[in-house]
Amino acid sequence: MKLSATTAQNSFRYGWLLSRVWPYIKPYWFRILIGFLVAIPLGLLDGVTAFALKPYMDYVVGGKVCEFSLFGHDITITSMQMAIIIPIGVILFAAFQGVLRYLNGYISTWTSQRITNDMKFDLFDRLIHMHPQFFDENSSGIIISRYMGDPATASTGIVDQVKTITTSLFGALGLIAVMLYSSWMLAIIGVVVLCAAFVPIALIRKRIKSASNKNMVIGGNITTNINETYSGNKVMAAYELQGRQDADFRKQTWDSFNVNMSLYKRAGWMSPIMYIIASFGIATVLGVGTWLITSGQMTAGSFASFVTSLLLLYKPVKTLGNTLTSIQTIFVALGRVLELFDLEPEIKDAPIAKTLNGLDKSISFENVNFEYIPEHPVLKNISLLINKGESIAIVGNSGGGKSTLVNLLPRFYDIKSGSIKIDGTDIREFTLSSLRKNISMVFQDNFLYSGTIKENIMMGNYQATDTELEQAIESAHLQDVISELPNGIMTELGERGTTLSGGQRQRVAIARAMLRNAPIVILDEATSALDNESEAIVQKAMDNLMQNRTVFIIAHRLSTIKNADRIAVINEGELVELGTHDQLINIEHGHYKTLYEMQFKHQEEAAVNV
Secondary structure, eight states: OOGGGOOOTTTTOHHHHHHHHHHHHGGGHHHHHHHHHHHHHHHHTTHHHHHHHHHIIIIIISOOOEEEEETTEEEEEOHHHHHHHHHHHHHHHHHHHHHHHHHHHHHHHHHHHHHHHHHHHHHHHHHHTSOHHHHHHSOHHHHHIIIIIHHIIIIIHHHHHHHHHHHHHHHHHHHHHHHHHHOHHHHHHHHHHHHHTTHHHHHSHHHHHHHHHHHHHHHHHHHHHHHHHHHTHHHHHHTTOHHHHHHHHHHHHHHHHHHHHHHHHHHTTHHHHHHHHHHHHHHHHHHHHHHHHHTTSSOHHHHHHHHHHHHHHHHHHHHHHHHHHHHHHHHHHHHHHHHHHHOOOSSOOOTTOBOOOOOSSEEEEEEEEEEEETTEEEEEEEEEEEETTOEEEEEESTTSSHHHHHHHTTTSSOOSEEEEEETTEEGGGBOHHHHHHTEEEEOSSOOOOSEEHHHHHHTTOTTOOHHHHHHHHHHTTOHHHHHHSTTGGGOEEOGGGTTSOHHHHHHHHHHHHHHHTOSEEEEESTTTTSOHHHHHHHHHHHHHHHTTSEEEEEOOOHHHHHHSSEEEEEETTEEEEEEOHHHHHTSTTOHHHHHIIIIIHHHHHHHHHO
């Protein structure tokens, strides 16, 4: 499945989205609840300053004395005392609000990061169990963006934005309470106007969804470009492709710019509209408030407190508007994340799978057909029997299906029709784990992970003893390489093992395969990229690996092919010839003989001259 083709179809089904993400929220619900409870007084305290203006204007500016009874005692506060008490009270409330803000921020950050981590763990677990064709169809940038970027956007955003909504909502409610206390008539006018300001938000959510999805896809393409620039830096330098990469990066960046500007052209009017609506509300309040003051129904302090509350109310309302706009982007990301959870590997264990315990008799390919793209066959009716302990070389034209054939055995891909059997049992009846434990593979470009040489070799069998490790190193002719390195077997390798030469990387891979000690070995062009000196020593290591095992060899080296028990010739996806070197070379106008004349004969002549 191509991830770039997904569009988060369910991003408007808010209840469904939240029900799907609830299992990740549930373990932390108590902390999230505490965060929300903290957000309530945090928002309500926004109205303290506005509320304090009423007594300040009436008693301090107006010069009145504040008199009231408390628990049967008459209390009198002069205007000078009030001038000191109110500012100190505002400062204390602000300090208390600051503590709550810190607690609220810490709790929301902690919970959002934990939810993000849990999502990433589960998504990565699914990613590493996807079949190779999934990685063939999706670029590294798209995968990184979808599996790492979207979970952070979704889970962090949900907690943060809900926290913001809670704080802003209760901040608005606190200010509305102050407004109602000051004048219920003016409060109704202000609330009606502010509600009208929310109408534009509902009109643009689909546009936000479309732009968000486009931007996320473009972001994945940009990451792919950067990854390819890094990984292919030598090819880029050799063929002077800097201009191509730069042009692609600029186009992708401008595409992102155009998407954002397109969204702004459609949604940017929302803020000005809200300002205009708010200005109508303020104008109406000023007019009605003036009438209330002149008619004696309202004091100047109450009016000042009300106007301040109304102006302060614009901030939480605007925040709510922006948050509700932003939360649609979060739901798009969440929808994309949940699509990943719904992906199922096409290659997986059968409901009742068997465990493969070695090879007793033979491996058979029976009328095997395979295609990467529907209606474009790569292998056609391949039938082949390989007995235990036999080595078979697979040769043929480039792109004819040689590597595809051996990649079917460990089920990197599943066949379209026919069957592949080990000791008479279809390999689809075995667990993937047990099947692959019985196969060792050495590729043309063996991937070494960042870490030490020892760690890379031990990947073949983490339970291997030190003696088995030493034997694998010796059989792979790796001891001389290790002895020359400053930290020996504990030498740290660079990314992809680039600190070693090609021949050295191959020997580490062979040692890894030796340590696996599997009965079936697949050698896929294992020496094709090496010079003659490196090839010779790697060949010795491979000869050790092949001993007493059933071996599939895709090779370009004549001696390796001639020493195989049989040679299978694959041409345009079909098995056209099968036999020993001597048998095939004597077929007049045969495929193998033609291949030999074109590719192998000069190797034999060079060996004779030496």
